Amino acid sequence: MKCERIAELLPDYLRGNLNHEQDDQIEQHLEACAQCRADVAVWQELAHVPVEQPSPQLRARFEAMLHAYQEGQSEKGNVVAERPAGWNWWSGMHWLRPAVGFAVALVLFVAGYFAGSERRSDDSRAQEIAAVQSELTNMRQLLVLSMLQQQSASERLQGITWSAQVQADPQVLSALLRALRYDSSVGVRLAALDALSRHGNQPQVRAGLVKTLDAQQSPLVQVALIDLLVDWRDTSAVQKLQMVEQDPNQNPAVRQRAQLAIEKLNRGKL
């Protein structure tokens, strides 16, 4: 049997779809043909490529998303669920995603609460307000996290803007760091950097910024990053800056900026 004929049967042979006779024919050919044998060997070897495990956060993010979605559904009532085909009006209002919808509802609820609770005693009122506020904070965080996952860059940008109103929660910070490092849009990355610049006191943020320095693809973001590190007088960044400065693959303007930054930081040390 020739290689061309084998080619037709090989994929089925690999999956064990052939009958005995055909299997035998293939195996005879394999004994004679080193190339086809190598193909089969590679196929078998593929089974040993290890299965990788996602990080545990993936499950947490999924749950946050599911939760936000459920809340959004129950707030909206069953109107949307009733009409699977009538998505048009809904998709036109792209900003009104379930999470956003829920947040808006919650804000209205809080506003209504304030309006309606005038006559209560101050004590219980303060307690309830605190409870509602902490719930609101949680929802805001969820909202920011879910917006940073959106497909459209403008929605992610909006998520970053919202993040300014959220306390420095580690989950939000790491979402911002992820945006800074991996977002496909330079605008989103710059906005993420801007948002992160308010959290210079967090070691997680500092370390994250330094780490992303040479991985950045956009010179614009790199320069902004370098400037921020100088602003923070982050001497731990010097080593990474030197790497950037000496890397011929980096943009010349970035290398120059890195050089200046190193000088400034070293001067600060003295």
Add this chain to the structure above:
Amino acid sequence: MAASACNLFPVGWYSSSEKATDGSGNNLTTKPVADEAVMLQVREGAVDMLGDLFDRYQVPLYNFYAKMTGDRVVSEDLVQEVFFRILKYRHTYRLGTPFRPWLFQIARNARIDHFRKQRPETELDPEMAAPPRVDSAQKKQETSLLHRALMQLPAEKRELLILCRFQELKYEEIARLLGCEVGTVKTRIHRALQELRVNFQELESAHSRPGNSAGAGRIPPAGSQS
């Protein structure tokens, strides 16, 4: 938005008349409740049940993306995106549609949409494209070379091999996924395998040649700026 909803399910995708033949696939028998039954419940509003499907498929999906993109973070984002889309489009899931191919249809589209917006050069992260070669055992090293050879394949060929070798989709299912004939799928798989073998053999011979270390491009530490 409406456009991507169409894009999700090509016309005639598993119409309910032709299901059942492979809908009750044998690999499902070990599971307590078939994926399809769980998905139907999700469709009917028990969205909590999606957690079950997440548990079953987060690792296969993550591996599909990790091997396609070579980027852990992007892979996790895409897994999240797939489950978001399932929620969003759960009403479009039809009785009798085998779940696994349906899931991978969504997964493919999510990846395509993601990289349509991405600059092409970011598609491969060299950090992950080249897994650590510290393994002393020869077997492990071979596997890591093979992994690299896989990452060197063009995306379509890589996807094809991943879908049939790692995700164990049937040729018929892949054909439907790609919108082509089963025969074409087989031919393409064979070609992809051949190309993989060539890549692998090249890497192997490059690897066994002495003095061909990857760190040769290091820059001397001082005064490189002029």
